[in-house]
Each structure stands twice: as C-alpha cells, then as structure tokens.
Amino acid sequence: MRCDILTLFPEMVSAVLDASIMKRGRAKGLLEIRVVNLRDYAEGRHKVADDYPYGGGAGMVLKPEPVFRALDAIRAGDDEMRVLLMSPQGRHFTQAMAHELAQENRRLVLLCGHYEGIDERVRLGIAHEEISIGDFVLTGGELPALVMLDAAARLIPGVLGDAQSAQADSFVGSLLDYPHYTRPPEFRGMEVPEVLLSGNHQAIEGWRRAEALRNTLAKRPDLLERASLTPEDQRILDESRAAARPDGRVERREEMQS
Numbered sequence: 001m002r003c004d005i006l007t008l009f010p011e012m013v014s015a016v017l018d019a020s021i022m023k024r025g026r027a028k029g030l031l032e033i034r035v036v037n038l039r040d041y042a043e044g045r046h047k048v049a050d051d052y053p054y055g056g057g058a059g060m061v062l063k064p065e066p067v068f069r070a071l072d073a074i075r076a077g078d079d080e081m082r083v084l085l086m087s088p089q090g091r092h093f094t095q096a097m098a099h100e101l102a103q104e105n106r107r108l109v110l111l112c113g114h115y116e117g118i119d120e121r122v123r124l125g126i127a128h129e130e131i132s133i134g135d136f137v138l139t140g141g142e143l144p145a146l147v148m149l150d151a152a153a154r155l156i157p158g159v160l161g162d163a164q165s166a167q168a169d170s171f172v173g174s175l176l177d178y179p180h181y182t183r184p185p186e187f188r189g190m191e192v193p194e195v196l197l198s199g200n201h202q203a204i205e206g207w208r209r210a211e212a213l214r215n216t217l218a219k220r221p222d223l224l225e226r227a228s229l230t231p232e233d234q235r236i237l238d239e240s241r242a243a244a245r246p247d248g249r250v251e252r253r254e255e256m257q258s
Helices: 010-017 020-027 064-075 095-102 120-125 142-153 201-219 221-226 231-243 249-257
Strands: 002-007 032-037 081-092 107-111 129-132
Touching: 002 010, 002 064, 002 142, 010 020, 010 032, 010 142, 020 032, 020 142, 064 081, 064 107, 064 120, 081 120, 081 142, 095 142, 107 142, 129 142, 201 221, 201 231
Parallel strands: 002 032, 002 107, 081 107, 081 129
Antiparallel strands: none
C-alpha cells in the first residue's frame, strides 16, 4: 500500500504511524506512508494555510493553494492516484471499503481538512471521493484518516503477525466476532468455556461460529440480513430467539427494529 496523508498537523499522524502494527508494516516494506505537511506548501513567511470564510461566519477555512500545490508535487512522481477527502458529508467507511483500499494499486492520498472546513474548490478540483467514519463532526480529518488506514493496512498480507486474525474480525461475513479468552482458566468466579480447553478443534470452531451468530443477534441483528447463513446457522439463531427471555436484549432489539 502506498499512501500520502496531507495534514496541517503531521505530529498527530506520525505518532500513530510510528507505533504497533503500522510501524511493523512500514518496517517490512509493506506500507509506504508519507506524511505531507500542508504548511510546507503555503506562501509567506508565516506559512498561513487558512483564512476567514467569504460571506462571514465562525471559524477558519483551509485555503486551496497549499492543497493543490501539495497534490501537484505528489503527482509529479506518481500519476496514478486516488484522492480521498475526509468529510462528515461523505459515504460511510465500512469493512468492505477497508478491503477495497487494501487491494488498491494506485497511490492513496488522504486529505485531512481542519478548522471550520476546506475550500470547496478542493473538493471540486481534486477529491475523487468524500469519506466519513460516522455521523459526527471532529476537529479535523487526521483521526478518520488514521482509522481508515489502520483498518485497511491490517488486511494486507504480512502486516499482521497471524493472517488468520484479520479473517476472524467482526464484520467479516457480516457477523460480529466471537468472544475471546486467555489464561487464567478461572478469574473472579468467571470460567473459560470448557470447549475451548478441550483441544477438539472441530468443536471449538462450531462454538465460535455459534457465539458469533448469537453475538450478532444480540448486538447488531441488522447485519444478519446480509449474512450468508447455512441451515445450521439458522437453527442456532431460531433457538437463540426462542430461548430469549420476554424482557431480554434480543427481543427488545427486534422490537426496536420493527
């Protein structure tokens, strides 16, 4: 994966890129990530990158010139780019899009706005897409960019220590993840399910599938509408619904969905 992150606050981004999975992926040469300081492309002695909005109003607006100049500099070395503008107005980022970005052959450019917003001419003249991580507003696009990059990077073969970790994630196959346990086998009266201690891998896989189904039913029943379910999966779900108490979480969530 090749990616440039355009930001006014490179220190926010670098701190995450220099730790944990991101750091290891870069060290292995699997992630080529550059942090571009937009102020380096601003004019004047003070490198001012924002200005007051035309028409008045609160806040400051990121100027178009530094962004266009930064993109011109990147494009000089790599013509094939996919520019994503972090914006609460964009389409929602999903696990499916994370897979899409992980397989992207073009250089990714993640553009982080800040302050009140970004000059509309940046969206019109540069951005290929607007992407949002949720229906809320943050101070800038740095955190959304890192969220997207982290979600995509861990899907690239070799970035994670164990490739199966990504295959068992929540939302893979439209199901939430199953519960995880580690040592000790008993803690404050709470015991690890016996099947996980049995060494019977077939039974363990069956338990994990059933728990993922029950977990999804209880917390995100809407996901089941697009999940690929086997007859055995359906049987487990039917039994879980029938076993739920009249005032239990599953029935309450189903009533809320109706």
